[in-house]
Amino acid sequence: xxxxxxxxxxxxxxxxxxxxxxxxxxxxxxxxxxxxxxxxxxxxxxxxxxxxxxxxxxxxxxxxxxxxxxxxxxxxxxxxxxxxxxxxxxxxxxxxxxxxxxxxxxxxxxxxxxxxxxxxxxxxxxxxxxxxxxxxxxxxxxxxxxxxxxxxxxxxxxxxxxxxxxxxxxxxxxxxxxxxxxxxxxxxxxxxxxxxxxxxxxxxxxxxxxxxxxxxxxxxxxxxxxxxxxxxxxxxxxxxxxxxxxxxxxxxxxxxxxxxxxxxxxxxxxxxxxxxxxxxxxxxxxxxxxxxxxxxxxxxxxxxxxxxxxxxxxxxxxxxxxxxxxxxxxxxxxxxxxxxxxxxxxxxxxxxxxxxxxxxxxxxxxxxxxxxxxxxxxxxxxxxxxxxxxxxxxxxxxxxxxxxxxxxxxxxxxxxxxxxxxxxxxxxxxxxxxxxxxxxxxxxxxxxxxxxxxxxxxxxxx
Numbered sequence: 001x002x003x004x005x006x007x008x009x010x011x012x013x014x015x016x017x018x019x020x021x022x023x024x025x026x027x028x029x030x031x032x033x034x035x036x037x038x039x040x041x042x043x044x045x046x047x048x049x050x051x052x053x054x055x056x057x058x059x060x061x062x063x064x065x066x067x068x069x070x071x072x073x074x075x076x077x078x079x080x081x082x083x084x085x086x087x088x089x090x091x092x093x094x095x096x097x098x099x100x101x102x103x104x105x106x107x108x109x110x111x112x113x114x115x116x117x118x119x120x121x122x123x124x125x126x127x128x129x130x131x132x133x134x135x136x137x138x139x140x141x142x143x144x145x146x147x148x149x150x151x152x153x154x155x156x157x158x159x160x161x162x163x164x165x166x167x168x169x170x171x172x173x174x175x176x177x178x179x180x181x182x183x184x185x186x187x188x189x190x191x192x193x194x195x196x197x198x199x200x201x202x203x204x205x206x207x208x209x210x211x212x213x214x215x216x217x218x219x220x221x222x223x224x225x226x227x228x229x230x231x232x233x234x235x236x237x238x239x240x241x242x243x244x245x246x247x248x249x250x251x252x253x254x255x256x257x258x259x260x261x262x263x264x265x266x267x268x269x270x271x272x273x274x275x276x277x278x279x280x281x282x283x284x285x286x287x288x289x290x291x292x293x294x295x296x297x298x299x300x301x302x303x304x305x306x307x308x309x310x311x312x313x314x315x316x317x318x319x320x321x322x323x324x325x326x327x328x329x330x331x332x333x334x335x336x337x338x339x340x341x342x343x344x345x346x347x348x349x350x351x352x353x354x355x356x357x358x359x360x361x362x363x364x365x366x367x368x369x370x371x372x373x374x375x376x377x378x379x380x381x382x383x384x385x386x387x388x389x390x391x392x393x394x395x396x397x398x399x400x401x402x403x404x405x406x407x408x409x410x411x412x413x414x415x416x417x418x419x420x421x422x423x424x425x426x427x428x429x430x431x432x433x434x435x436x437x438x439x440x441x442x443x444x445x446x447x448x449x450x451x452x453x454x455x456x457x458x459x460x461x462x
Contacts, residue, residue, distance in 0.1 A: 163340025
C-alpha cells in the first residue's frame with residue numbers, strides 16, 4: 001500500500017455548542033484533523049481522512065494516574081492509527097475531564113465527543129466503540145448503557161471484570177505479602193487518608209518484597225501472592241519465555257510484576273479510587289485462599305518453590321486463614337458497583353481480545369465477563385479471543401485491525417465468522433504484513449473473585 005500525502009486542516013473548537021455542522025460530503029477534498037475542548041474541560045481529537053468510509057471509531061484510552069499528563073487520544077498507537085486512516089476510518093477520542101478512576105467523567109465525555117463529531121461531520125454510517133485497558137471498561141460501559149449510539153464494541157486487554165472485582169483482586173496479593181512477609185508491620189492496605197499515606201505504604205511494602213526476593217522462602221511467598229492475582233510468569237515481552245517447569249525463571253517474572261503492582265495499583269491508585277468511592281470498596285472477609293490457590297493455573301509453581309525452600313505451604317495458608325481481614329464500606333462498594341461493574345446485558349456485538357501473559361489485567365478477567373454475559377443471556381453477542389504474547393496490551397497493529405474487521409463482519413452479516421485463530425492471523429497479516437500475528441486457541445481459568453450486577457449473591461460477600 002502506497003503512503004498517502006495528507007493535507008491537514010487543523011480546527012480548534014472551544015466547546016461542543018460552537019461546533020458548526022458540516023455534511024459528510026463537505027470534507028472530501030482533504031484529510032481533516034480537529035482538536036477541541038468539551039464543556040467538561042476534556043479535550044478531544046478527531047482525524048477524518050478525505051476518503052472516509054463512513055465508520056467512526058470512538059477510542060477510549062487507558063488509565064491515566066492522577067497528576068499525570070492527560071492528552072486526548074484517538075487510537076492505541078501511531079502505527080495502528082496510520083493503518084486505520086489509510087483504510088478510511090475516522091478516529092475520535094477524548095482525554096476525559098479528570099485522571100484516575102474517571103469512569104463517571106469518561107463515559108459522558110466520550111458521548112459528547114461523538115456528538116461533536118456528528119455536529120462537525122454529519123452522522124456516521126456506523127459507530128464502533130473500542131478501547132484498551134481501563135478504556136476496555138469504558139468501552140464496555142458504553143456498550144451496556146448506551147448501545148443505541150453504537151453498532152458494536154471492541155475491548156482490548158480490557159478491565160472487563162469490573163471495578164469491584166478489580167479492587168478485590170488487587171487486595172489479595174498485598175494481603176498475602178503483608179501477612180507472610182511483614183506480619184508485625186503497620187502497613188495499611190486500604191483506607192488511606194491521602195496520597196502521602198498511600199505512597200508511604202507502597203514504599204514500605206516495596207522494601208519488604210525486595211528483601212524477601214533474596215531468600216528462597218521469600219521467593220516462594222511472593223509466588224503465592226502472585227498466584228492469588230493470577231500473575232503469569234512470562235509477563236514481559238522483552239524477556240525470554242520461561243520453560244514450563246523453570247519455576248525460578250517464572251517466579252523472577254512474577255516478582256517484577258508484583259513490584260509494579262505494589263508501586264502503583266495496590267496503594268497509590270487505590271487511594272485515588274477510594275477518594276471517589278468515599279471509602280474502602282474492597283474486602284476479603286470470607287475469602288478461602290486455599291481454594292483460590294487450588295484453582296490458580298500457577299499452583300504447581302507455588303508448590304515446587306515451597307518444597308525447594310523447605311517451607312510448609314499448608315502452614316502459610318493456615319496463617320492466611322487466621323489473619324485479620326479487611327471489611328468494605330457498604331456505600332463505597334455500592335458506588336463502585338453502580339459506576340464500574342457490569343450487567344452483561346449486551347444488545348450489540350462485542351469482541352474482546354487479550355494477551356495471555358498480562359500481569360496488570362490478567363487474562364482471567366475475560367472469564368469474569370463471560371460469566372456476567374452468560375447470566376444475562378448475551379453470550380451470542382460476545383466473543384473473546386487471545387493473543388500469545390507477554391505484557392499488557394502488547395498487540396501488534398495487525399492483530400488489532402484483524403479484530404476490528406472481524407467485528408465489522410459480525411455487524412454486517414449478523415453472524416460470527418472467521419474469528420478462529422487461523423483466520424484472525426490471516427487477517428492480521430493482510431492488514432499489516434510487517435507485524436506479528438499470534439492469535440491462538442486458549443481458554444483462561446476462572447477469575448478468582450468475580451463480582452457483577454448480574455449475580456445478586458455477589459453483593460453479600462463483604
